[in-house]
Amino acid sequence: MNKNRKNETGKMPHTNGQAKSKNINKKKGLFNKKKDRKDQDREQGRERKQDGKPAKFKSGPGNYKKNKYKDNRGERSFDAKNDRKSDHRNDQKNGRNSQRGGSNKNAFQKKQDQKTKRETTPPNYNLQKPESRSNGRTQKGRGQANKTQPQSDKIRLNRFIANSGVCSRREADKLIEMGLISVNGKVITEMGYQVSPSDVIKYRKRVLKREKFVYVLLNKPKDYITTTNDPQDRKTVMDLVKNSCDERIYPVGRLDRNTTGLLLFTNDGEVAKKLSHPSHDVKKVYQVELDKPLEEEDFDKIAEGVILEDGYAAVDEIAVLNPERTLVGVEIHIGRNRIVRRIFAHLGYEVMKLDRTMYAGINKKDIGRGDWRYLSEKEVIRLKYFA
Incomplete structure (x- = not known):
């Protein structure tokens, strides 16, 4: 038999040894590709598999170098957080998803613009408790028919005043007590008095209107301070949400100038007070980037709690997020000033980056x-009744 004879396809047939050698080389090539990809992931400080890590601690989009993120402007790669911030400034200047000149947009880009156009009108919320939203039905005893109960739109007068943006509920009680509030032309001094939407409420001669509740969630960048007004004319978080609504909204809590992440704004004083008060134990999740690897001993100390100058401080949960042990996830409900930074500083670590990735379950x-x-x-509804 002639070994050099070609087969029917005109190609030289392979021996079993050649086929095996080819398969082995192919497997080696795939193995090397996987190995190279894994080494590259390790160099970037991120493992492809995140087994054992709570989902809330996984790195989110746009936090770390040489990553790809996907947001409402499409998928893009970047080298630093400042890229995203500069993109935002360009978007504000030229219009969302606009190119320089703006005249050569093709049909695909226009379609993408329509998809990613930001909602600019605050939604209307039905904020009744979930139990009271079951078609107005109430449970009756055995043998009794269910009867629908009409829902009352009446609210307490002090709450109406607070919702109108004049003052807090406690201050509204004082205005009522002083006889400065009238309902339908009659001065009301009774605490607990209830009003309906058709009533005309006046503070002195000013007619009060119930403000629409607005809830805005901001992903705060670096170098913005959390205040409504700064005497030194520095950049504030209010600059970022000024076009979100006509109502006066305020930040709930605060984030340091160099801290990034979630910050809530609202004109709902009840929700703001609930989320800010320590008794409600509102959970926050942070990603912390340290200047050096976190020692196992210090990891245990943080988990057990440390004594700071203003008392005991402990986290609810802690996890190391990268092989170098410089990226740490922390869940905490303590709301004391700069508490996360001070916990790590107490053990000799400097926090290079601090990002709030979750707030009250959002x-x-x-x-x-x-x-x-x-x-x-x-x-x-979850914030109002279940947070």
Whole structure:
């Protein structure tokens, strides 16, 4: 038999040894590709598999170098957080998803613009408790028919005044007590007095209107301070949400100038007070980037709690997020000033980056750095009644 004879396809047939050698080389090539990809992931400080890590601690979009993120402006790669911030400034200057000149947009880009156009009108919320939203039905005893109960739109007068943006509820009680509030032309001094939407409420001669509740969630960038007004004319978080609504909204809590991540704004004083008060134990999740690897001994100390100058401080949960042990996830409900930074500084670590990735059960998915969105009705109800 002639070994050099060609087969029917005109190609030289392979021997069994040649086929095996080819398969082995192919497997080696695939193995080397996987190995190279894994080494590259390790160099970037991120393992492809994150087994054993809580989902809330996984790195979100747009936090770390040489990553790809996907937001409402499409998928893009970047080398630093400042890229996203500069993108936001360009978007504000030229219009969202606009190119320089703006005249050569093709049909595909126009379609993308329509998809990613930001909602600019705050939604209307139905914020009744979930129990009271079951078609107005109430449970009756055995043998009794269910009867629908009409829902009352009446609210306490002090709450109406607070919702109108005049003052807090406690201050509203004082105005009522002083006889400065009238309902339908009659001065009311009774605490607990209830009003309906058709009533005309006046503070002195000013007619009060119930403000629409607005809830705005911001992904705060670096170098913005959390205040409504700064005497030194520095950049404030209010600059980032000024076009979100006509109502006066205020930040709930605060983030340091160099801290990034989620910050909530609202004119709902009840929700703001609930989320800010220590008794409600509102959970926050942070990603912490340290200047050096976190020692196992210090990891245990943080988990058990440390004594700071203003008392005992412990985290609810802690996890190391990268092989170099410089990236740490922390869940905490303590709201004391700079508490996360001070915990690590107490053990000799400097926090290089601090990013709040979750607040009261709400994450920053699909919110680019410096961007904001309105909360959904479901999210607001959870904050009002279940947070």
